Amino acid sequence: MAAPAAKQEGFYDCRDAWARTIEELAENDPRIVAVVNDSVGSSKLGGFQKKFPDRLINVGIAEQNMVGVGAGLANGGRIPFVSAASCFLTGRALEQVKADIAYAGFNVKLVGQSSGVAYGELGPTHHSIEDFAWLRPLSNITMVVPADSWETAEAVKWAAAHEGPVYIRLSRMPVPDLSVEDRKFQPGKAELVRKGSDVTIIACGTMVHLAVQAAVELEAEGISARILNMATITPLDEAAISAAASETGAIVTVEEANIHGGLGGAVAEHTSANLPVPIERMGFPGFVPTGSVEWLFDHFGLTAAGIARSARKAIGRKRG
Amino acid sequence: MLKNDLVDTIREKALWMRRRAFTMVYDAQLGHPGGDFSAIDIIATLYFGVMRYDPKKPDMPERDRFIMSKGHATGALYTALCAAGYYPEDWLKTYMQPQSKLNGHPNRNYLPGVETNTGPLGHGLPVALGIAIAGQMTNSDYRTFVLTGDGELQEGSNWEAAMSAGNRKLGKFTLIVDRNRLQQGMGTEETNGLDPLDDKFRAFGWDVEVVDGHDVGALVNALSEPPGGRSKPLCIIANTIKGKGVSFMENKASWHHGVPNAEQYDIAMEELV
Known part of the structure; x- marks a missing residue:
């Protein structure tokens, strides 16, 4: 794994906001489940797993199956958040994302972790810099890239309430909270x-x-x-x-x-x-x-x- | 219904499905009739002898699910859903026509009764697995059935799902393999062999039954839940004949997506009685 960036005052890893928010949402909505590919730690879902051990489905290192299972869980009335390193989630399982999620239109939330070049020295196999180009034509997947912890939490809350496929792209690079007055998360709005x-x-x-x-x-x-x-x-x-x-x-x-x-x-x-x-x-x-x-x-x-x-x-x- | 009556009913439905599917393919001059015919007895048994569903409530949460992983065999799926009452027979006439709800591969957003969009091979089993896991998580009573081709099992995604299903002990999950031993170009065993397929699934933690995929009585028995249920997923290897029911089509890989001319159509209709 890449060395963690030096801790800077006022900078936060958005994965923490994601993890906090998904746990809160899951408390109130039993339909919310998490699906991972041996990515509990990198998705910061350890807390979720402790609270809801039966609602975390770890398919192992098997991204195609992971995304397909997500579609099936939605068919079965669950609200799955499929969380994995975005390079593998979008790259390895691209056809499942296309056919099972976008084309079939299932209510699945894909959460790409450690996106961009967050894995630094691990190199291009582990970078996810192609995901925008791969997913943009799958236009019924709402693609959200939060800029800070606040927006991450808001995007996750919105995704849980929204009926339809969503891709949330998170980093692991700490970022400061933006200073904007009267913020309201509006998908599709700059x-x-x-x-x-x-x-x-x-x-x-x-x-x-x-x-x-x-x-x-x-x-x-x-x-x-x-x-x-x-x-x-x-x-x-x-x-x-x-x-x-x-x-x-x-x-x-x-x-x-x-x-x-x-x-x-x-x-x-x-x-x-x-x-x-x-x-x-x-x-x-x-x-x-x-x-x-x-x-x-x-x-x-x-x-x-x-x-x-x-x-x-x-x-x-x-x-x- | 007495067992014999049930078998007769399923056979009748299967005959109607073969005739109707072949007519659809003939009219469209498109389709996959070989794989339709190997799968039809299996699908007819599921819809008319095994599954619980209500075509008036296609989204009923407690419905049994059928996932057609070999999505190219739409002749078999669309005729089954029509016979089951999901939509009128008129719709079948639009098969593959512009703007039809009956696309070359099924789309759940176009047609009631279609559980997921399939077409690219190796997608149905993982999605079906997710449905079965949802059922297990919620203590639901529904069963999940998925039909794959045999050549399709060369796709690795199936084995990801097979491993996961075995580990999860999903007793309400049933995979039926349409084992016609032919893929689009040649035999499965001369392409990338699957045997011993039963041992493979057993090793992945599944119960396995091998049946004649055209023996409706045997299919009913294999697909019915035993008293007390199962503690493992079930893989039914259904030995089938590609093109079953029409003499010149049987066991011919060329009928994977071959389409009939007028003379062939007439001969087939004479044989399918």
């Missing part, structure tokens, strides 16, 4: 984290707090950057993207994912067809070299300074 008029930075998951830092840096130079937390990748908030394009004229997308087919791809699809503006897509271009998460973020410019650099570049590409 969250305006910061107002701005010169450029819009659209980020998700672990990248949102870095985008906020970039905006602070840019403000010192007199650049007003709007920050959108695009926690829902599917369905995409196209209205917020259109507004960003028409009102700020330049966009930066930032995701802990492959830039092909992910958030940046989705934003570019929408703007190129409707309101073409300069876009800088930040993320990973493909398989990444060996390195810690911190090194990888730095190497690929996924830092406040790197995001600010992309913002300046996007602004520089505006016409006129």
Whole structure:
């Protein structure tokens, strides 16, 4: 396993919020069950297992069966949360996700843990940076990428109440809570984290707090950057993207994912067809070299300074 | 119903299903008639001799479930659901036509009575396992039946599910293997052999019964729950004949997805009486 990131004051692993919330929900709804592939620990479901030993189904290291079992549990009236490292959940079981969950439309919640490059030095076999591109065309799966602990808890609560397939993508990288007034989790809606008029930075998951830092840096130079937390990748908030394009004229997308087919791809699809503006897509271009998460973020410019650099570049590409 | 009457009823239904399925395939010039015919006696036995269900309440929680893992054999499944009363016979005429509810592989969102979407092989057993686990967790009385092809068992996902089912001692879970020994191109044993299939399932913690998959009486016996129930999942290896019932189709891999011309259709209809 990757070495845990150094503990930083005010930074939290969203898996803790997930685990707390699923335990609370399960207390009140006996239909909620968890399905894992020998992933109790990495899913932080030890507490759930203690409280509800009969409601945790560990199929062992068998992802295809795990996802199929999830569909069957939904057929049997349960509300299954299928939780596993997102690289194996979405990659190994992709056909089950497509046919048994998306196409069949079962009320199953897929929870991808330790997504992106959270496994750092373990390398691309254990990274999950392709999941956005794999799951985006399965458009009846609501795909949610929480940016902090609060949003994680809200997304899990919403998913439990929502009738239909959901994919929640979590990291294991500690992130700070975002500072947004009167927050309300709205699936399919971008969250305006910061107002701005010169450029819009659209980020998700672990990248949102870095985008906020970039905006602070840019403000010192007199650049007003709007920050959108695009926690829902599917369905995409196209209205917020259109507004960003028409009102700020330049966009930066930032995701802990492959830039092909992910958030940046989705934003570019929408703007190129409707309101073409300069876009800088930040993320990973493909398989990444060996390195810690911190090194990888730095190497690929996924830092406040790197995001600010992309913002300046996007602004520089505006016409006129 | 007396056993003999029950067997006669099932045979009648199976005959109707074969004739109707073959007509669907002939009209559409599409389908998988070989696998339809190897499976029809099994499916007819389930729907008309074994399972508890109410076609007026397809979502009834306590219904017995049937999962058609060999989803390509829609001729067998769609005629069974129609005969069971889930939808009118008119619907069968739309088989594989544009916008039809009767897709080439079953979709639960299109048709009542379809428990899950199948088509890609190796999907039915894991989903059925989940249904059986849900039943076990809630102390429900329903039984879960899943029919796989034999060639389909070359998919590894089946063995993930088989291992899990054996370990969970799911006594209300029954797998029927349509053992016609032919996959789409050639024999199972010359492709990637499955024998000894019974030993494989026993080793995975299952009870195993081997029956003639066209002997309706034997199927009724094998599929009926013994007094006191079971403490392990049950695998019924049903030895079948691909294309069963039509002389020129029997045991021919080419009828996996072969479709009849007019002359062949007429001969088949003369034989299926």
